[in-house]
Amino acid sequence: MTPSVPLVYWFRSDLRLRDNPAWVQACALNQQLLAVVFEPHIASTEQRWGCLQPGAHRLAWWHANVRALQLELAQHGVTLLVLRGKAVEVLQTVANKVGAVAIHCEEIAAPYERAEVQALQHAGFEVHPHWGSTLFEEQQLPFAVDELPAVFSQFRNLVERARTPVPVPVPLAAPQHVHGFSIASETAASFAPWAARPPAEQLCMDARSAFIWGGETGSAVRAGNAGAHAYLDAYFSSDRVAQYKATRNGLIGMAYSSKWSPWLAVGAVSAREIWEALRTYEQRQGANDGSYWLWFELLWREYFRWLHKQYGDALYRRRGLSEIARPVVATKHQRTFAHWTQGRTGCELVDAGMRELAESGYSSNRMRQILASYWIYDLSGDWRAGAAWFEANLLDYDVYSNQGNWLYIAGLGTDPRGGRRFNVAKQTADHDADGQYRNLWSASP
Numbered sequence: 001m002t003p004s005v006p007l008v009y010w011f012r013s014d015l016r017l018r019d020n021p022a023w024v025q026a027c028a029l030n031q032q033l034l035a036v037v038f039e040p041h042i043a044s045t046e047q048r049w050g051c052l053q054p055g056a057h058r059l060a061w062w063h064a065n066v067r068a069l070q071l072e073l074a075q076h077g078v079t080l081l082v083l084r085g086k087a088v089e090v091l092q093t094v095a096n097k098v099g100a101v102a103i104h105c106e107e108i109a110a111p112y113e114r115a116e117v118q119a120l121q122h123a124g125f126e127v128h129p130h131w132g133s134t135l136f137e138e139q140q141l142p143f144a145v146d147e148l149p150a151v152f153s154q155f156r157n158l159v160e161r162a163r164t165p166v167p168v169p170v171p172l173a174a175p176q177h178v179h180g181f182s183i184a185s186e187t188a189a190s191f192a193p194w195a196a197r198p199p200a201e202q203l204c205m206d207a208r209s210a211f212i213w214g215g216e217t218g219s220a221v222r223a224g225n226a227g228a229h230a231y232l233d234a235y236f237s238s239d240r241v242a243q244y245k246a247t248r249n250g251l252i253g254m255a256y257s258s259k260w261s262p263w264l265a266v267g268a269v270s271a272r273e274i275w276e277a278l279r280t281y282e283q284r285q286g287a288n289d290g291s292y293w294l295w296f297e298l299l300w301r302e303y304f305r306w307l308h309k310q311y312g313d314a315l316y317r318r319r320g321l322s323e324i325a326r327p328v329v330a331t332k333h334q335r336t337f338a339h340w341t342q343g344r345t346g347c348e349l350v351d352a353g354m355r356e357l358a359e360s361g362y363s364s365n366r367m368r369q370i371l372a373s374y375w376i377y378d379l380s381g382d383w384r385a386g387a388a389w390f391e392a393n394l395l396d397y398d399v400y401s402n403q404g405n406w407l408y409i410a411g412l413g414t415d416p417r418g419g420r421r422f423n424v425a426k427q428t429a430d431h432d433a434d435g436q437y438r439n440l441w442s443a444s445p
């Protein structure tokens with residue numbers, strides 16, 4: 001007999017049912033479930049930079065993934081409410097309305113997300129955050145989290161040595177028995193009156209973009225867990241894995257890198273599901289440089305997650321983990337920031353990169369490095385403002401990877417070798433000698 005008091009499952013950056021430990025744990029309680037999700041918003045601590053709203057591309061991709069999840073949940077009779085506003089306020093209203101006292105969710109080790117959980121706990125709710133976005137569980141790491149190596153290559157070496165013999169990744173199956181809590185449609189509508197917002201398909205079809213996804217249907221690149229798996233199948237059946245190492249610093253088109261990050265960022269696919277697909281590919285075709293480098297990159301993602309577990313809020317200080325902060329231009333900061341964000345710095349490669357980011361919601365790893373370096377070193381900007389702009393605009397925004405990479409480039413993280421300054425003239429010569437990229441994202445296409 002299913003008890004009548006429902007529990008709330010709060011989807012955060014884990015928009016999937018498969019290989020989702022928090023969801024599996026909540027379903028195992030055999031209680032009725034009401035699922036909720038909040039529209040992305042900018043972490044309040046970053047609002048001082050004026051990046052108040054997530055950009056249209058980030059929102060469009062997120063909505064497409066939520067719609068995919070909503071359809072999947074509906075098959076189990078579970079309603080997914082898409083909510084707006086401050087989690088602590090809105091969740092209290094919703095939970096009180098349905099009589100729920102327990103809230104289950106993904107644990108996110110970043111200050112704003114942690115504060116959301118604490119506020120709910122202070123408001124009297126039983127909140128059960130559950131860690132689940134890494135390849136490894138904490139006890140599988142070959143060191144205690146507070147002894148995480150300061151240098152990424154040390155971390156990688158320890159992990160790689162420890163995974164001999166390589167453990168086979170076993171993503172968790174999606175629970176089959178889920179008890180949906182039926183909520184009256186007028187009650188649901190009172191919480192989310194905007195739910196019928198039209199999809200923004202036109203946003204994702206820009207032929208210049210390096211990540212073209214065709215909306216929900218009719219495209220090879222689709223949102224949601226099923227979309228991610230269809231994409232992975234196509235990816236691993238092509239020669240793109242073998243080409244990865246040679247092409248990963250490209251700037252134009254879909255093929256130069258894996259483009260897994262959009263699904264990973266919203267949690268439509270887990271890193272372990274991707275690892276499983278990578279392992280299957282290696283068993284079938286044999287490992288190659290590309291498959292190794294993709295694993296290597298997944299470890300960077302992993303590293304920044306454990307770094308957050310170790311240092312938490314300290315990673316968000318202006319000085320990061322360093323003793324002293326970097327100097328910034330205080331007087332003209334706002335104007336310089338406007339020039340950088342609008343692609344009007346006068347440096348052609350950077351301006352093209354900033355336009356690509358704003359107009360497509362995507363940017364290659366190489367361009368992200370160049371843009372961040374230019375903001376920090378050439379324009380003497382506050383790295384946190386740059387990180388906030390990326391947060392608003394990247395459709396694959398991921399709190400851990402964004403913060404971790406900005407800190408790394410600014411030289412304010414754990415790496416003792418200092419920051420990473422990129423020489424723009426050299427980068428232009430190395431990666432856009434013929435001007436193709438700068439032409440593609442020139443002011444007047």
Ligand SMILES: Cc1cc2nc3c(=O)[nH]c(=O)nc-3n(C[C@H](O)[C@H](O)[C@H](O)COP(=O)(O)OP(=O)(O)OC[C@H]3O[C@@H](n4cnc5c(N)ncnc54)[C@H](O)[C@@H]3O)c2cc1C
Nearest residue numbers: 257258259260261297298301365368369397398401402405
């Ligand atoms: C300043 C800056 C900000 C960034 N912000 C984000 C962000 O918000 N979200 C995000 O997902 N990535 C971020 N990255 C990391 C990286 O640029 C992207 O993960 C990558 O470009 C995504 O494209 P891909 O999936 O084709 O990557 P691939 O090159 O194909 O790599 C495969 C996967 O490995 C992981 N990965 C690769 N490089 C990194 C890296 N440097 N750090 C962490 N994980 C990595 C990603 O999950 C990626 O999907 C940032 C990098 C920089 C320099």
